[in-house]
Amino acid sequence: MNSKLRIRVWNEGVHEANNEPSHIGGMYPDGIHGAIAAGLRSHLPDAEVTTAVLATDHEHGLAEEVLADTDVLLWWGHIAHAEVSDAVVERVHRHVLGGMGLIVLHSGHFSKIFTKLLGTSCSLAWRNDGERELVWTVKPSHPIAEGVDSPIVIPEQEMYGELFDIPDPDDLIFISSFAGGEVFRSGVTFTRGKGRIFYFSPGDQEYPVYHHPQVQRVLANGAKWAAQPGLDRSIPGVSNPAREWFAE
Amino acid sequence: MNSKLRIRVWNEGVHEANNEPSHIGGMYPDGIHGAIAAGLRSHLPDAEVTTAVLATDHEHGLAEEVLADTDVLLWWGHIAHAEVSDAVVERVHRHVLGGMGLIVLHSGHFSKIFTKLLGTSCSLAWRNDGERELVWTVKPSHPIAEGVDSPIVIPEQEMYGELFDIPDPDDLIFISSFAGGEVFRSGVTFTRGKGRIFYFSPGDQEYPVYHHPQVQRVLANGAKWAAQPGLDRSIPGVSNPAREWFAE
Amino acid sequence: MNSKLRIRVWNEGVHEANNEPSHIGGMYPDGIHGAIAAGLRSHLPDAEVTTAVLATDHEHGLAEEVLADTDVLLWWGHIAHAEVSDAVVERVHRHVLGGMGLIVLHSGHFSKIFTKLLGTSCSLAWRNDGERELVWTVKPSHPIAEGVDSPIVIPEQEMYGELFDIPDPDDLIFISSFAGGEVFRSGVTFTRGKGRIFYFSPGDQEYPVYHHPQVQRVLANGAKWAAQPGLDRSIPGVSNPAREWFAE
């Protein structure tokens, strides 16, 4: 077993390729994934942090051998969810059930992998009006909340509001409010199979959220929490044991 | 078994007795308990709704025979928590574990019965600044959310904010935001023993919150949900069964 | 709104059609669905209980207009999961997210609809050895446990054992043990969208489990709990509200 945490940051990378919005290149010169990866590297200097985008060669950069060597996958997508191949989604799903950590970011709530894992519509209310978001910790004992300010103040953000159509999470860690009055369960965890999943909503292609030190800390905490580096990567399976199979 | 739902609204009644704030008499001429009871009666016309206050004869109006005939108890307290006798708290606790429903309101978060049932400090942040509260539904399938607007708009309210030091609730139904930006888990359920508990934070001695039709609806839904009228009122107990005691 | 609870019992009906096992016709002369429906009718005399099987005309008996008139759907399937059309599964999924209750029975753990709603493999351990199953109540305050013996003693059953690969349920109501020593979370609830889901494992084509009075009671309790007859049948959707849309 490699003792380094192996983290892969995946971004569709379409906003960057299209230069849309036009300030994205100045804000995220290495792409959204680049900014996320830089934050992870600064908090987790011993981790191996790699990146990939939709256009990356060989299965969007999510081939079998890549996932087998990944402890935690971060997922950012927005306008190209439909372009992610179903085969790749099946593969990621299988690895999550087998124990790979998954962190789904912001507009990734509508990604194929997130809705497949959760079974609901994952719909929400939204408004892009540059509102202040406050991210409040409601479960301070959770490892993902360790050392995180409450609230995190994000000066300008897209509003994501309830009803967020997700199953009851295992843990509700963060709740956000927006200047317009809406609230959102912005940091939630789920377990599916042997895999740990963290959804964190702050982050958008319009605002420099991934440069925020507190947001970077949350993502680093999330990666540490979601990783199970020593785990055998296998989906829980059907068995047909004989009576007393467990007896010595 | 009496087929009518038997609901008892308990209020310390000290703000009313002291005429503090001075507008409380005009706002709640029958006391906070009277307003709550009126709302319950209008939504649940078949229920028997009674009231009591701290000064009520015989054990604050919470004697053994009263609790034995109560399906759901609502609890409002604020400045007189310490005056509730420990014996009464023990008795209410025993009835809740035995299956009596309990609805704890607003500043009742610091009541002896609530902190005893939850085991935490139940502390929170607060600010009395007449801020608008928005109560958002996050679990629309829960019986307590049935027919409730999302958000409920309460024009002026005391702010209650996180961190609300409670155990993870069984169900999180409502989250509030306040004009100042704070958020609060304002509608949560717990199970303790065989009893169902609902905490709902809107409501204060300064503001006419209990006259709000949507708040009245929530409390009526809560009473229906918490009641188990046919249940044998007994605390889960220790047993020392023989092997195969369940065999025919 | 029709005031009667409208319950539909769906069974693939293939074991019965194939007379496999050969004693199924004697044990369940009206099919597994017939026995389930009879139990529901006896406990819920005011409900409208209908049945359908895979071979029923028009979309396996699960056409749009049928589901629109169904408050709770019970689902029994085993060897023909793959024959249920994907279009029907999508439709049932949509109705569950919109608020239709769903009760999944026994080998239905591998049905397309259950795995799609839960997002996991739903695999388990099994052994068909006619073992005694004991079904223990662990959440007595839940409506589905009302009036149910603990344990329910089922003299002969197929063993279903952990690891049952499901997400953490909203509520864990029943845990079973088997003569061979395995345990199983045999009664669990989930919420997906606005819909309430109950999975109950006792029941098999080999054993007369659906004639057991206590099992019938559990299913009747489950149907009452899962039904939301007054609810607007719509999936939670995306919205893009203006600021202050909720203000009067």
Add this chain to the structure above:
Amino acid sequence: MNSKLRIRVWNEGVHEANNEPSHIGGMYPDGIHGAIAAGLRSHLPDAEVTTAVLATDHEHGLAEEVLADTDVLLWWGHIAHAEVSDAVVERVHRHVLGGMGLIVLHSGHFSKIFTKLLGTSCSLAWRNDGERELVWTVKPSHPIAEGVDSPIVIPEQEMYGELFDIPDPDDLIFISSFAGGEVFRSGVTFTRGKGRIFYFSPGDQEYPVYHHPQVQRVLANGAKWAAQPGLDRSIPGVSNPAREWFAE
């Protein structure tokens, strides 16, 4: 911050002092606490593991300065719960809410500290008949389940059975079955305040359970999971913040 994990194993120590049962001295020559501590030391060689018993000088060995230097406290008690002073229980309660980990073992389910933290009766069914206990993992992704066999086979044990009157746990990790057919939620976690709590039922003064390598592994995993060594030890408190207190 001391970088070593500081673990304190507390045992009432009365069975050992009374030589009751008479084989306890041979089975646990260093006391139950000694066997637990030895297991922890072997799995966590870098930890500082200390022990104390009821008769230990100065506040049962649980004085303020001791708890302030303890990351995780393990608690074994049975026949002397009432002899633990209320002041010590208040102090432990305060430290748990402030972030000290707590692992409650076996008959500690009736300890003052456990019932105070949980708010329920914590009653259960029991039978001392030397039955085989099987401990099944139902949440394999939880850190406490890491590397643990499923089932753990304990040849002879006291039976603990449902109904275990506890609040719904945050996580249900282990379910046990017994030869007689009963089941028990034998490994459960709770959060209270900032503190993490793990209850694990295997273990008794009659049987050598704490020498079982798998049980030792569970306790070591539990200690690692419950510890928050860098956390400021303070109970969540009431605050009365001004508007916009969080703004830069």
